[in-house]
Amino acid sequence: DVKVTQSSRYLVKRTGEKVFLECVQDMDHENMFWYRQDPGLGLRLIYFSYDVKMKEKGDIPEGYSVSREKKERFSLILESASTNQTSMYLCASTERGTGANVLTFGAGSRLTVL
Amino acid sequence: GQNIDQPTEMTATEGAIVQINCTYQTSGFNGLFWYQQHAGEAPTFLSYNVLDGLEEKGRFSSFLSRSKGYSYLLLKELQMKDSASYLCAVYPSTGKLIFGQGTTLQVKP
Numbered sequence: 776d777v778k779v780t781q782s783s784r785y786l787v788k789r790t791g792e793k794v795f796l797e798c799v800q801d802m803d804h805e806n807m808f809w810y811r812q813d814p815g816l817g818l819r820l821i822y823f824s825y826d827v828k829m830k831e832k833g834d835i836p837e838g839y840s841v842s843r844e845k846k847e848r849f850s851l852i853l854e855s856a857s858t859n860q861t862s863m864y865l866c867a868s869t870e871r872g873t874g875a876n877v878l879t880f881g882a883g884s885r886l887t888v889l
Numbered sequence: 890g891q892n893i894d895q896p897t898e899m900t901a902t903e904g905a906i907v908q909i910n911c912t913y914q915t916s917g918f919n920g921l922f923w924y925q926q927h928a929g930e931a932p933t934f935l936s937y938n939v940l941d942g943l944e945e946k947g948r949f950s951s952f953l954s955r956s957k958g959y960s961y962l963l964l965k966e967l968q969m970k971d972s973a974s975y976l977c978a979v980y981p982s983t984g985k986l987i988f989g990q991g992t993t994l995q996v997k998p
Contacts, residue, residue, distance in 0.1 A: 779931070810988075815897070817976065818932075818988040833985065865931070875920035875939070875980045880931035 778802050779881035781866050787887045794853040796884050798866030805871035807849035808878065809833075809841065812863040821864075824849055825871070856888045891915045893989035895977050900995045901967055909962045909975050909992045917982025923951055923962045924976040926991070932976055935962070964994075972996045 782797040800807065806825055810818040810833075820833030822841040830841050838860060842850045849868075853860055864884045869876035893913045901907040913921070920939040924932040938944055938953035938960060950963040964971055977989040 815990055817893075817990040818978075820985055823985075875922070875937065875986075877922070877934045877937070878924075878932075878986070880933070882929075882931045 779866055779868055779879050781864075781881040781884045783884050784882065785885050785887075787889065788853075788856050789889050790857055792853075792856050792888075794856050794886065794888075796851040796853075796864055796866075796886070798849045798851070798881055799847050800849075800866075800868040800879070801847065802868060802870075802879065803846070804868035804879070805846070806869045806876070807843065808867045808869075809839075809849065809851045810865045810867065811835070812865055812883070818865065821851065853886075856886075858888050860886065861888045862886060891981055891987055893977055893979055893987055895975075895989040895992045897990065898993045898995070900997060901964075903967055903969060903996055903998050905967050906963065906965050907967060907994065909964070909977075909994065911960045911962070911977035911989055913958050913960070913977075913979045913987075913989075915958075915979050915981035915987065918955060919980040919982065919984070921951075921953055921960050921980070922976075922978040922986070923960075924978065926974045926976060928973070935975075967996050969996050969998070 779800045808823040809821045824843045840852045866881040867878040895911045923935040926932040936951035974991040
């Protein structure tokens, strides 16, 4: 019954390392999103994608990049991890369409940067 | 600016009723969502309101007043499994969903 899968639930990385967070959805959704979730700040949008090879910046894109080579896969990349990127990262997807669509979330990837 | 406010924490007793409020100030309005998130799990969809009024779904109801920029989630006949975080999220005219900080609800026996 798994619909949005994030490959790593827990990661520990060192400052300066390159980090890849992978997300795969099996619902044939066009839209995919990466959020980070921090206590007291809620979910904040990092990047999103409306189609293969397309990407749009969210509210906090600094320090991150993304890749969408296939419709079902959306990767978040931290080129050089820093301690302030320690957080819970949530991937989500929705169908294409105007207006408000229900997000389906993955279980999250908790990243600790030492 | 765009802002969504909800209480950080709430505590209620099993079997009781609890109301979780959410107020918002956004540029335009295209709907409001409530999601439930158990600790260590993915957020899951609870409700969507785009018109004023009350939407009821079993033990859960959600209310919206667009003129007041206000919504609440009402949970009846509380169960221990309702202990979770409840996320309020608004679709402004930008089309990018904005989330509140979430309300952590603890249900006690």
